[in-house]
Amino acid sequence: MKSRPNWPAGIFALVWLAIVVGPLLYLVTVSLRTRAEYLGKSVWEMPDALSLDNYVTVLTGGFGQYLLNNVIVTVATVAIVVLVTVPAAYAVVRNTSQFVQRGFTLLLMGLAIPAQATIIPVYLMITRMQLYDTLTAIILPTAAFALPVAMLVLVNSLRDVPRELYEAQAIDGAGPMRVLVSLVLPLARPAIMTVVVYTALNAWNGFLFPLVLTQSESSRVLTLGLWDFQGQFGTNVPALLAAVTLSVLPIFVVYLIGRRFLLSGLTAGFGK
């Protein structure tokens, strides 16, 4: 019915496409240039040849360790968040006690806490707990700051479950633990996926907590590693951009496989 093409909007969208894609093209193409080509030729000129040397440089320069650290931090953060929020969300929906409801309200107020403002006390606590410069130091606050959004998403999804389903389970004599496993978990699966994606992206791309809570190479995560490459490679910008490209690759693969989940995780709690 409304098939008349909207030319001004289409042109605007194409301009925006160029703005989005331009820098990404720059990222990938420069990462495939040799250093000599980068220094000798404008990026607007075609290179003589493409080379994967930069990727070799990066992969032999500590990248593997950073990647591994990133995976550990991400997996552990997601595991903690899912393990504590799923039962808690179930309790918020089915337990009407003051403690649970007040606690939930307080937790939602955490949505307003900027993590940036807490780095000094978090640093104090982590050093006092003798955890400074460990991966655990990154995991604990990263997980804690993911809790408000995770709870919001899970509670909203469980509130949509008809009360009759819980009651039917109760008539069958199922205890709360069985209800959690056989009813809550399956019904909350899309919401749990959203929480997993949201938490994983935050942990994967986190910068602030690793910056102030770790120091040595053995506990360095990817984002900090990239920043460190900048100093290490100096003017070897192609190698730096190869490292940046490699750091994006895992998430790009996830995007190709499950775009819908990734996007819903990104707007967790605020999307419509």
Place this chain on the structure above:
Amino acid sequence: MSSQRPSAWYAVPAFAFFALFAALPMLLVIYLSFTAWDGLGTPTLNGGENWSRLLDDAEARASVWRTLVLMVVSWLVQTPIALLIGVWAAGKQRSRAVLSSIFFLPLLLSTAAIALLWQALLEPNFGAFVGGPLFLGDPDIALYTVVLVISWQFIPFHTLLYQGAARAVPPSLYEAATIDGASRVSKFRHITLPQLRYTIVTSSVLMLVGSLTTFDTVLILTNGGPGTATRILPLHMYITGFSGFEMGYASAIAVVLVVLGTALSLAVMRWSGFRQMSSQQEGS
């Protein structure tokens, strides 16, 4: 049988974890703002010294001003683009679906990756604009260059919000307007914009709070320079605390950040209403 309902214990791990690593730091930062602490020894109370110093600190005042400029300009740049592209991307056409999947690509990059990419791109000798402006090296435009990078990073996120909201507008509204002979512009003004008002509020506050707490982008791009041209409030706090080792004074700056952030977030609760946030549907 009351045992069929989950006991409060189910919620305790989540609450305790949050209390320890998010709520306690919030209280601690207020306490620390009344202490002198170099980051190594023990914090010692020094009364309101940090606070009276903050009132007289010209650099802090300047960084608050820069933060406000960053917030306002970012909002002015991001909102119209995200709104228009989001509404456009909500269309069912195949071409729009394909293009919007490309529009979302910047969302996959970490802040560190984006900052390093743009730094290389804008590098004056070997970047993409050799002979152009100095961008990050020019004190007069460095802050606006930061806005550019932040906008490139976050417009896709807000586009995503608007796309979702625009898809939820009942098609019948547009059909009725079409029958009445309404133009495209007037449909946008009289149907789309009013229908998106909650999303505009939510997106705006996320944008404002996001700009207020911008940190890693600026740290990597300019480290506050040239001079102090891009030293915004969170960076001022970080440099004061972790480079200047004045953790007590930095905590006072952090409290200012929290107060500003909370005021903005309360505004979102007020304008958009909690109902709006809790009645969202998954996956639409």
